[in-house]
Amino acid sequence: MGFTSTHNATKADIVRELTSSRENEHGKWVTLAHCLKGTVLWSVVEWTDKSENKVTNVIHCDLLGLDRGFGWGYKDMSEGMSPYYYTCPLKYLDLTPEVASETWRKRVRAYHAIRAFKLEPGKTYKTVPGTSIPEITVTSLKPLRGTYGGRLYRVSKKYIETGLPSPDSILTPRDAATKARLDAGDYLRAAASGLDDGNVHVLFRNKDGRYLGFFMADAAYDAIPLGTDASPDDYRKFGPLETAPPDFDGRTTKEVSFAEFSKDHPEIAKTNAELAAA
Secondary structure: OOEEEEEOOOHHHHHHHOOEEEOOHHHHHHHEEEEEEEEEEEEEEEEEOOOEEEEEEEEEEEEEEEEEEOEEEEEEHHHOOOOOOOOOOOHHHHHOOOOOOHHHHHHHHHHHHHOOOOOOOOEEEEEEOOOOOEEEEEEEEEOOOEEOEEEOOOEEEHEEEEOOOHHHOOOOHHHHHHHHHHHHHEEEEEEEEEEEEEEEEEEEEEOOOOOOEEEEOOOOHOOOOOOOOOHHHHHHHOOOEEEOOOOOOOOOOOOOOOOOOOOHHHHHHOOHEEEEEE
């Protein structure tokens, strides 16, 4: 669902709207708990399905935002959509025993574990990759400050390496399976472009960002659903493959929207034989 805004609505108006009890011929919604973390509204909603006389608690995640010149609005999500937000209070998980996304709950717990990690003044900690300094020696906790190379820095806790898993490092079962295949050296389907002759030009990518290209019949391509990891060998079970260029000559793909291409990789111009031998 997209972003829904209300003319002249304030932030408080939207929170009130989203947390109010509602009822219609299909069911009843009652908010049991809610809190605002920045612009993320978390709530536990008791949903009564009248057709089945069933009561279920659901965790809602509503992103609030201001459409300047118009009013405040929201984008609604729920636990089952595995939102990329993890500030949900832990007690809300207990209020909602019916699990819609175990991976998301693990990420929420990982977020809170990092938040609860106690830093010690005088101790030196490594910083996360990409930070401008490699480590910092904590000098004070409130505000969080430390030194490196004789200079004093004010730093956010999120840039300090705690040794605990980050929320984004916790993979879904599908992502874990994809990673295992890439680690094993597989090239997996990354993008596809339909041709006028009844064939499909398919690109496969490995963990290093290198590509292989093959032509195959439409029927062979359609034999493996989108969203399923597939290698050239998987497709050979459904028909022959013909070597194709490892790019689309600048054309964009429509069939596999998650594909990402970069001309910065010199490998993109290599032939399939060169890629396989590299």
